[in-house]
Amino acid sequence: MKFHPSQHIxxxxxxxxxxxxxxxxxxxxxxxxxxxxxxxIGTGVYILYYLGNYALYKKIADANMPECTQxxxxxxxxxxxxxxxxxxxxxxxxxxxxLREHARSIKQGAGINxxxxxxxxxxxxxxxxxxxxxxxxxxxxKYRPLWNTVVDGFGNHDPxxxxxxxxxxxxxxxxxxxxxxxxxxxxxPDLDGIEIKIKNALK
Amino acid sequence: MKFHPSQHIxxxxxxxxxxxxxxxxxxxxxxxxxxxxxxxIGTGVYILYYLGNYALYKKIADANMPECTQxxxxxxxxxxxxxxxxxxxxxxxxxxxxLREHARSIKQGAGINxxxxxxxxxxxxxxxxxxxxxxxxxxxxKYRPLWNTVVDGFGNHDPxxxxxxxxxxxxxxxxxxxxxxxxxxxxxPDLDGIEIKIKNALK
Numbered sequence: 001m002k003f004h005p006s007q008h009i010x011x012x013x014x015x016x017x018x019x020x021x022x023x024x025x026x027x028x029x030x031x032x033x034x035x036x037x038x039x040x041i042g043t044g045v046y047i048l049y050y051l052g053n054y055a056l057y058k059k060i061a062d063a064n065m066p067e068c069t070q071x072x073x074x075x076x077x078x079x080x081x082x083x084x085x086x087x088x089x090x091x092x093x094x095x096x097x098x099l100r101e102h103a104r105s106i107k108q109g110a111g112i113n114x115x116x117x118x119x120x121x122x123x124x125x126x127x128x129x130x131x132x133x134x135x136x137x138x139x140x141x142k143y144r145p146l147w148n149t150v151v152d153g154f155g156n157h158d159p160x161x162x163x164x165x166x167x168x169x170x171x172x173x174x175x176x177x178x179x180x181x182x183x184x185x186x187x188x189p190d191l192d193g194i195e196i197k198i199k200n201a202l203k
Numbered sequence: 204m205k206f207h208p209s210q211h212i213x214x215x216x217x218x219x220x221x222x223x224x225x226x227x228x229x230x231x232x233x234x235x236x237x238x239x240x241x242x243x244i245g246t247g248v249y250i251l252y253y254l255g256n257y258a259l260y261k262k263i264a265d266a267n268m269p270e271c272t273q274x275x276x277x278x279x280x281x282x283x284x285x286x287x288x289x290x291x292x293x294x295x296x297x298x299x300x301x302l303r304e305h306a307r308s309i310k311q312g313a314g315i316n317x318x319x320x321x322x323x324x325x326x327x328x329x330x331x332x333x334x335x336x337x338x339x340x341x342x343x344x345k346y347r348p349l350w351n352t353v354v355d356g357f358g359n360h361d362p363x364x365x366x367x368x369x370x371x372x373x374x375x376x377x378x379x380x381x382x383x384x385x386x387x388x389x390x391x392p393d394l395d396g397i398e399i400k401i402k403n404a405l406k
Contacts, residue, residue: 130337
């Protein structure tokens with residue numbers, strides 16, 4: 001049989017349709033303050049919104065009045081063992097844990113306050129969990145959230161003892177105070193440069 | 204606002220529908236012998252069929268006459284950097300490479316011959332690449348291929364120098380000869396036990 005790789009390419013409009021359906025669903029879910037009132041089971045995708053008066057973020061906060069429409073950060077929590085084809089365990093609380101970690105980062109970061117943040121999230125489990133990565137990517141492409149696309153490092157984790165010789169992230173320079181980030185000893189990025197990048201991005 | 208995690212669960216019949224659509228597409232793609240005649244670009248999912256006369260696999264070979272309907276192995280090749288939300292690069296040839304690696308394993312394995320194997324594959328790129336892991340999992344659930352569910356180790360890689368103290372896989376005991384597997388020095392699984400497992404599974 002002749003070999004034509006193009007005959008083997010699968011395309012379906014359903015893929016794009018279900019991504020859009022998931023984003024529309026997420027945008028109508030109840031909105032909450034951080035941290036969420038209690039832990040919950042599930043993996044999925046979430047959006048953080050900023051509504052405070054940090055000067056550099058004024059344009060973002062304005063866009064979220066009267067309604068939250070401009071994310072400052074989009075993230076995901078994928079099932080453990082995801083690459084090995086298991087679908088989400090019923091016990092996997094990574095989404096809830098991730099949001100708690102973010103709340104802690106924001107509380108410790110200078111210049112921003114946790115009551116100024118709102119959160120939307122969507123649980124994707126079973127077959128739907130296959131959509132997590134692609135829905136997160138679509139949200140980032142659609143909204144270009146500042147902490148995903150301009151200011152680097154909000155989603156970073158504590159690198160752990162013995163690995164503190166690396167540099168602080170841009171986020172940790174701008175919002176200094178995160179406990180583990182203060183231990184980092186590498187050469188920090190320049191604050192002026194970060195502020196200029198933000199002004200250019202939000203101009 | 205009250206907190207009800209159940210309001211945040213996204214379910215869509217489109218997800219299941221597109222998985223079924225992808226499997227139906229794969230099952231009508233042109234079928235090829237291994238190795239494929241030339242390399243190609245793409246990530247995705249593939250099926251291997253066995254049609255030879257290895258006694259233990261007779262029931263599988265019979266099921267593939269006159270048409271290939273019972274996979275002996277299902278696998279996937281995901282885009283590099285997949286977890287970090289990039290979609291497949293146009294240059295990613297991992298599916299093609301994976302099938303070449305399988306052809307090499309089969310050529311070196313005792314008791315089986317490469318002309319007795321047929322292959323179907325499906326390229327999933329862009330947004331469709333989000334479906335790779337879930338389509339592979341659905342195929343394994345649907346067909347319970349012997350080398351995915353009973354005989355372990357066909358898809359293993361050379362662990363690399365300095366790591367040959369581990370045990371051979373069941374596949375490498377049953378089909379001895381794969382060059383890197385012959386270097387493994389751990390205690391091998393018992394051949395009789397593997398044969399009994401296969402007989403029970405195909406009974």
